[in-house]
Amino acid sequence: MRVTFLIHNGYGVGGTIRTTCNLSGALAELGHEVEVVSVFRHRKIPRFTYDKRVHLRHLVDTDKKSPGYDGEHPEFELPADDFPRSDHRHHQYSALTDRRIGEFLAELDTDVVVGTRPGLNVHIARQAPAHVIKVGQEHLSLDAHPSQLNLTLRRVYRRLDAVTTTTHADAEAYRRRMWLPGVRISTLPNSIPDPGIAPSDGSAPQIIAVGRTAPVKRYQDLIGAFAQVVAERPDWGLRICGIGPQDRELKSLVKKLGLTDSITFLGNVTPVEPEMAKASILVLSSRMESFGMAIVEAMRVGLPVVSTDCPHGPREIITHGVDGLLVPPGDIDALAKALLELIDDPERRQRMGREALSKGMRYDPEPIAAQCAALFQELLDARDGGTAPRQPATAFLSAAVHTAGDLAGATVSKARRTLGALRRRLRARTGN
Numbered sequence: 001m002r003v004t005f006l007i008h009n010g011y012g013v014g015g016t017i018r019t020t021c022n023l024s025g026a027l028a029e030l031g032h033e034v035e036v037v038s039v040f041r042h043r044k045i046p047r048f049t050y051d052k053r054v055h056l057r058h059l060v061d062t063d064k065k066s067p068g069y070d071g072e073h074p075e076f077e078l079p080a081d082d083f084p085r086s087d088h089r090h091h092q093y094s095a096l097t098d099r100r101i102g103e104f105l106a107e108l109d110t111d112v113v114v115g116t117r118p119g120l121n122v123h124i125a126r127q128a129p130a131h132v133i134k135v136g137q138e139h140l141s142l143d144a145h146p147s148q149l150n151l152t153l154r155r156v157y158r159r160l161d162a163v164t165t166t167t168h169a170d171a172e173a174y175r176r177r178m179w180l181p182g183v184r185i186s187t188l189p190n191s192i193p194d195p196g197i198a199p200s201d202g203s204a205p206q207i208i209a210v211g212r213t214a215p216v217k218r219y220q221d222l223i224g225a226f227a228q229v230v231a232e233r234p235d236w237g238l239r240i241c242g243i244g245p246q247d248r249e250l251k252s253l254v255k256k257l258g259l260t261d262s263i264t265f266l267g268n269v270t271p272v273e274p275e276m277a278k279a280s281i282l283v284l285s286s287r288m289e290s291f292g293m294a295i296v297e298a299m300r301v302g303l304p305v306v307s308t309d310c311p312h313g314p315r316e317i318i319t320h321g322v323d324g325l326l327v328p329p330g331d332i333d334a335l336a337k338a339l340l341e342l343i344d345d346p347e348r349r350q351r352m353g354r355e356a357l358s359k360g361m362r363y364d365p366e367p368i369a370a371q372c373a374a375l376f377q378e379l380l381d382a383r384d385g386g387t388a389p390r391q392p393a394t395a396f397l398s399a400a401v402h403t404a405g406d407l408a409g410a411t412v413s414k415a416r417r418t419l420g421a422l423r424r425r426l427r428a429r430t431g432n
Helices: 015-029 095-106 118-127 147-159 168-177 219-232 247-256 293-299 313-317 332-343 346-363 365-385 393-430
Strands: 002-009 033-041 055-061 112-115 133-138 162-165 184-187 206-210 237-241 263-267 281-284 305-308 324-327
Touching: 002 015, 002 118, 015 033, 015 293, 015 365, 033 095, 055 095, 095 118, 112 118, 112 365, 118 133, 118 147, 133 365, 162 168, 162 365, 168 184, 168 313, 184 365, 206 219, 206 293, 219 237, 219 247, 219 332, 247 263, 281 293, 281 332, 293 305, 293 313, 293 346, 305 313, 305 332, 324 332, 332 346
Parallel strands: 002 033, 002 112, 033 055, 112 133, 133 162, 162 184, 206 237, 206 281, 237 263, 281 305, 305 324
Antiparallel strands: none
């Protein structure tokens, strides 16, 4: 089977990039012919190591050191029309990416093409050849999308053969809220390979957090909770791996609380598992996790996880009280209490770590790649046999209700943007 992945930037870091790297390699190991096509390339060598059997190439070169640099191309400065404006990455796309993606899809010679973000899935749905199986991956969640984007997806995704989500909860949301007759909706969790290092023994007085320093991660809640922890257990430390828009704000908060000796910002760490293995607990304070790659990465090195019970990933990965603890999102006191429970009970912490190590094996790339390949083969067989999945009539009624909600949401958002623009013009005229 020939499989082609289309990804935003396969040369950087991030959960979607890593899981695409893992899945493409595992599919190649199963004997499939796999290609990863990256819209952008900002560096010569990718941050993750792809399997040698996987062909990696790019469409637009943004590496200024490269002789093929596209940043000065006249189309590079023109806004994209084909890539949906409601996808939050739209500002990075252009008339040049529209043309290059369109040309790539028009010439596509593969069995299955897989998009890895909404905007690229829209390109595939509209432009991929009819004979190619078209799969759209959801690496965020339906709830994370603005109303206008959901309206676009509800209309365009009907041309796909399948949509895959990383959690069962998100798959159910797609079935309940979207009317996609003939489109298979399946759950395909992310995979993490065995890191090949000794797991944590759970004895180090260290907690680790991994993820972008962005508002959705609620690091301010974690820092507040850890302030309570260190007040009772001053020998424990917290390490934060990741960079993002809140770097300066969070470091200022740590300094303000007098925690600079207890909290360390490590920046981006690749691979992250060796750093995780130096700790005894992973903590997540997010208000939303579409999957939770860091949870599985931690489990693969034997760390129990303390996480907010946010939608959707944590509750589908963590078994509360067995391999981790779940607390209400935004409850700083509950987060601190859960951390102290594991800190004060080394035997329980280490037992949970062993359970987590066992749980992590479920996310090995091989069985997930086999599940993925089976899905693709079923789609190929269904196409050749002329069959397609059906949705119950009640799904149409449910989708109609949610469509009305998205229309209202999109209208409100547009009105707010218009009002904001008018206010800015008024201030500019009056000088206030």
